[in-house]
Amino acid sequence: MIAAIALLLFCQLLGEALNRGLGVPLPGPVLGMFLLFAWLKLRPGERVELKAVATWLIGHFAVLFVPATMGLIDEGPALARDGVGIVVACVVATLLTIAVTAFVFRWVSARDEIAA
Incomplete structure (x- = not known):
């Protein structure tokens, strides 16, 4: 499970680095998603751990958006x-x-x- 989380965070970090470092005109999370897609295409097969982590994250989306929602109070x-x-x-x-x-x-x- 730690490896799956690390893969997601690494793709996110690399996407942000490409966006900021090279000035690629796409948001870092989008670039990270493309990198994750490429990784999964290069390494075919079911990713049970990645699926479990993604399912957990989707199940807790409401909690992940609380800080952004609370930021609206100041606006x-x-x-x-x-x-x-x-x-x-x-x-x-x-x-x-x-x-x-x-x-x-x-x-x-x-x-x-x-x-x-």
């Missing part, structure tokens, strides 16, 4: 001024994410049916 004036715009942006971004996810899912599903 009362900004939220009062720009709250409607922020809510609209969040709703539009969520709808676009759902639409793109559905499109990609359908595209991959159709591609799998052709390959099979």
Whole structure:
């Protein structure tokens, strides 16, 4: 389990290093996710420990977001001024994410049916 956590943290750290050190125009966590994906492609096979760690993290997402949520308390004036715009942006971004996810899912599903 420690090795799986170390792998996740290493990918995150390397992604941040690429972002900050080389100026790659993607956020560090996104780069880390791509690095983790590449690692899993290079080393095929089921990662039982990684799956267990990921399942635990997903199960505790609410706790992981508490600090970010509590930080909003200090932003009362900004939220009062720009709250409607922020809510609209969040709703539009969520709808676009759902639409793109559905499109990609359908595209991959159709591609799998052709390959099979």
